[in-house]
Amino acid sequence: MDLSKIRQLFCGSEPIQPNVVDEFVTRFEPFGLSSTALIPCYGLAEATLFVAGKRAGRQVRVDGGVVSCGVPAAGHEVRIVDPESGNPCPDGEVGEIQVRGPNVAAGYFHDSEATEAAFRAGPHRDALRTGDLGCLRDGELFVTGRISGLIVVAGRNLHPQDVEATANTCHPAVFRSVAFSVPGASGEDLVVVAERRVTTGLADARAAITAAVTAAHGVRPRDVEFVGIGRIPRTTSGKLRRAEARRRYLEAAG
Template identity: 45%
Template structure:
């Protein structure tokens, strides 16, 4: 059966109209949970609108329609109102991370160079750490009461709403141009798939500068008039069970996270006190490959607390599709064996079409980005977005098998890096995170691996090499055992194979 189309009334209603509708009801809108405590800091819908109007007024004072506005702020209520205020003012938002660490600063500088923002909304702590621009501290912007308010800027649905900078796992970050039309389409797809309405809480910790966090925790609550409850990614890392406790406290909740987060939560489950997860609506597993072992471990860990198996929803999306492409439905995870490999279905499309051309997944729909900022290349020639991801469809469900650019070809045989990574992870209990990638030397193309290991020694190396040889008939050209935290990741938590190759194999090439 073809997927349902996004209704015309959705595709013609500006996103800020939903914000105005919500402001007529005095109910909680956004809650930022802080630790230790925890303590909740909440804005109602009228308070959100007052702050959004304040941000918009300041932006109208220092920028012009169509200007880009960078958001470099902490994951708190200020980030929410900064993003919404930028759209209310008719400017183009550029959601970014905070400038911590060398990699974080380099990413921000790269985005600034590409987007050339006219202004930057930031937290007070970062006023002197952002690149040159007209910088405004969100905390210092006064609210605007209804009597002094201006209406939202008039925008065309095809106008850019924001630039979603890709995580850069296989190439330099680029700003996907997300229109107002694409944003509302993606919000509709989310609500349609998970049967969400104004009574459905959205909750989580995925960063706002990532497409999953932005659409699920800011965009969809505005679209529905529902409540969003969130905390920071760092607080999740410090205690993964904070996420599980959050879900238990919000009946009917929809949440989302990358696959690695499900692993971390399952590993910590033995320390979980009695909670009731029986009323969780959906927990989306996306942003990186969904592993069958993770699905099984998560179910074993939390079924005793009442979590329905069907609540775990493997899904697939990408920044160029405003986040959403396919998802499991009421059936929950489907795991099948193909050619001896366990594969997890990422479900069916909602409000768009999916096809496979030469093993590549291609997507068409109103949620697809219009292009990359400042570039002439067409992002969806003929109306079809080439995702660069490999996959196939079975019984109407999509299975993702790898990345086109990451594909490793040795002696004419194709090897998907995530398959090799799964083999390495299973080879020894001390291995936590793995990057496998193609390398080339005087012997031709081969495979190299960087593996995070809690206690590296010769026995671990032997176990890894034997496992890869037995499972894939491949000798490893190189193997580096490092501390788990040293395996590079993208901004969304995925393993960055490109960065791993450059750091270890590139260093090897430079020094012979």
């Protein structure tokens, strides 16, 4: 297999983990794939997909454990604002990602209320509120999570993607995971559901997830459940359906 002719491989849709980038490059470099071929990028349907991406020929940048999604496409503006006040955030500070550009849609079809909420942001009411969280560093976009997906447990704000990344890499029995919150005795509790590669030794895997998440995020999961591969609900484009996973968990718990 000769991959030396491949110049660009675009990757997006889900948060891109640094260890996945490293493993992919290590696996395919022996077949001629250039380490600069991977193009982490960011986009969304409301912007007819593409918003920002890594410049070709450069190494993937990782800062603070987050993979850079590169620079905005030509003619586009990406800004980071406080999601409550709408005030611009300084370089490196996490806030809501807003997008302006020629490929941003005019609004949602026959839904003026949703259009007003999402497409009329900014001082000129022409920016798209993406609902995504991130920051700009040296002109590059780093995506950290979703506003609506924040998990608030014991006064801590957790991005589910961060918890999932910890769970996914702490034990070889874990294939992928999903994290969400459920009602607890005094607020919200954290739950992790993981797809398992094996059917034995899961007690050790459960203990590893609990210890790793507690150490990395300062919150101990109330429960760690295992399901078979393919059982965590995902969209047709492969994104985790956290709300549906939460609904199934609560339904099973009675």
